[in-house]
Amino acid sequence: MSKLVVHAKMMIDGVSDTPKKDQLISIEDGKIVSIEEYHETNEEVIHANVVAPGFFNCHVHIMEPVGFGANKEFTLME
Structure with a gap:
């Protein structure tokens, strides 16, 4: 059993x-x-400034170089 x-x-x-x-x-x-x-508790406690539901990591590294063109559209860079 893991506890946090x-x-x-x-x-x-x-x-x-x-x-x-x-x-x-x-x-x-x-x-x-x-x-x-x-x-106070005897457990090891992680102290966080803000905790909120529904957030997830949107920062990803895509294997191909990508960016935004002059028309502000997301495209593969060549």
């Missing part, structure tokens, strides 16, 4: 109208098992 504990100084949950401050997120085997007010 994150202290979110600010957490945007995608449900509430306002962000929540100082939340402790416990993750086990890749699934969130609890979110509670931050408190």
Whole structure:
């Protein structure tokens, strides 16, 4: 079982109208098992300024050189 504990100084949950401050997120085997007010714990904690759902890495390295032409369209560069 893998366990990860994150202290979110600010957490945007995608449900509430306002962000929540100082939340402790416990993750086990890749699934969130609890979110509670931050408190001291014996677990190793990762401290994050902001935690929000739905973001993923859009930065990729494509094997071919690419860029934007003068017409602002994404094209393969030759």
